[in-house]
Amino acid sequence: MTDTLQRKPVSQVANSDCFTEESLTKLKEIMYEMRAEAGNHLFWEGDTADKLYFLKRGQVKITKASDEGKSFILYVYNTGDLFGQVDPFQNSVHSFNAEVTENSIIGVIQQKDLEVLLWQHGDLAVEFMKWMGLMHRMTQTKFRDLMMFGKPGALCSTLIRLCNTYGKSHGSDIVITKKLTNSELADMIGATRESVNRMLGDLKRANILAMENNYIVIKDLPYLRDICQCENCPVDMCRI
Amino acid sequence: MTDTLQRKPVSQVANSDCFTEESLTKLKEIMYEMRAEAGNHLFWEGDTADKLYFLKRGQVKITKASDEGKSFILYVYNTGDLFGQVDPFQNSVHSFNAEVTENSIIGVIQQKDLEVLLWQHGDLAVEFMKWMGLMHRMTQTKFRDLMMFGKPGALCSTLIRLCNTYGKSHGSDIVITKKLTNSELADMIGATRESVNRMLGDLKRANILAMENNYIVIKDLPYLRDICQCENCPVDMCRI
DNA sequence: TTTGTGATGTGATATTCATCACACTTTCTT
DNA sequence: AAGAAAGTGTGATGAATATCACATCACAAA
Secondary structure, three states: OOHHHHOOOHHHOOHHHHOOHHHHHHHHHOEEEEEEOOOOEEEOOOOEOOEEEEEEEEEEEEEEEOOOOOEEEEEEEEOOOEEOOOOOOOOOEOOOEEEEEEEEEEEEEEHHHHHHHHHHOHHHHHHHHHHHHHHHHHHHHHHHHHHHOHHHHHHHHHHHHHHHHHEEEEOOEEEEOOOOOHHHHHHHHOOOHHHHHHHHHHHHHOOOEEEEOOEEEEOOHHHHHHHOOOOOOOOOOOOO | OOHHHHOOOHHHOOHHHHOOHHHHHHHHHOEEEEEEOOOOEEEOOOOEOOEEEEEEEEEEEEEEEOOOOOEEEEEEEEOOOEEOOOOOOOOOEOOOEEEEEEEEEEEEEEHHHHHHHHHHOHHHHHHHHHHHHHHHHHHHHHHHHHHHOHHHHHHHHHHHHHHHHHEEEEOOEEEEOOOOOHHHHHHHHOOOHHHHHHHHHHHHHOOOEEEEOOEEEEOOHHHHHHHOOOOOOOOOOOOO
């Protein structure tokens, strides 16, 4: 059995898992809560990056738009995820947009407050670095997967990551418990909707996956893993 | 004048610049020195990641090989750069290879020793996070550039990054003071040698760049910036 | 029920890029 | 100086992927 199948139940998987309960509590104490409606933006590229965000509930996508109107989805964050540009103590500016894609409840952490907290608590600082490192490695491995194995490889890698983020085992099948449009998948891998549609069609015909009331169900994970030369990275790193 | 042209002299630009003199000294105190010859590997994917490396002199490339024998160059580190997988305090394993491409003198830092140092010195810990954040943003922006603007965009972005890393102004020209083969450039952008050769040919014909005794000389930086929709990120972020 | 809207599926065609093949040049080796 | 090895340049061709143009489907709103 692979790591991918040993994952915890969906609802408990989030990138804030690499913090201890105590640390997370400390972080929560310096947050102020905010609600954001689907369609709004948390920040735009060019905005000052001086906050961290903890997604208490909802979904936020980190995207980049090109001049020609194409959009690239770099990350999708869900309930329990912590995100934001995290070069604390540096006057910097966002390179990407944060689009709220589901009505969300968000805990906002001011850089200033974070600074103080990290100074006070060495153990939190250490966990924070751990989290930063994990996020970086997630970016690096995704980069590799999207660059090295063509569009089919990029799609297969993305499907695996979706399993690790939203997957629910059902016998030997894995249901991706999150509705995704072809366009969304396309924007995640830098391809067109049509290409994704054709690739998914191929995978369905080959019985690698199926659609069950509009959810993607993975029937043959090893096949996907083979296409993108998946090395079975830790689940918390191999995410969307 | 762009940031790109306001850069410090080549020899002084390195990613360890985001540390203060004192912090760097502290780091240097816990290093042990090592020599590595061109062609050797500092680590391979799968090796335990429990060290940081400070390149006192030389060059190291971080690469990934595919099953079909293609190689992808993720980073190129030079004299003064600090690198290594930096999720300290985590049992993790390298996802990439570190290939020594010039005879090098390397300061090696054990994770254990780093841990202690970071605990003792809050200010160093803060700078360390800053450095981690910077490296992550470098990865993210490179990812965007290589994914969103086709191979010509990827090449132009890479040339700009090479200017920021190895560039020397010469009037309005910028000499990339580092010999690069077409194959190397190809591996940096996930293209073939032939494609790079043709793209460079086009750029030469259009007077965007020229070769001067085997060094690339950029004549029209704004053109390159236009192709990859460069936003003039800080120079220390926009590197190879 | 009708109508509008977003999503899916698919053919035809165009573009981008890789592959193959080979000549030529430069640099290194002895 | 001669030969080997590495790098460059370029045509011909093919594969991967995007683009365009529709038909169809699913579902929500009026």
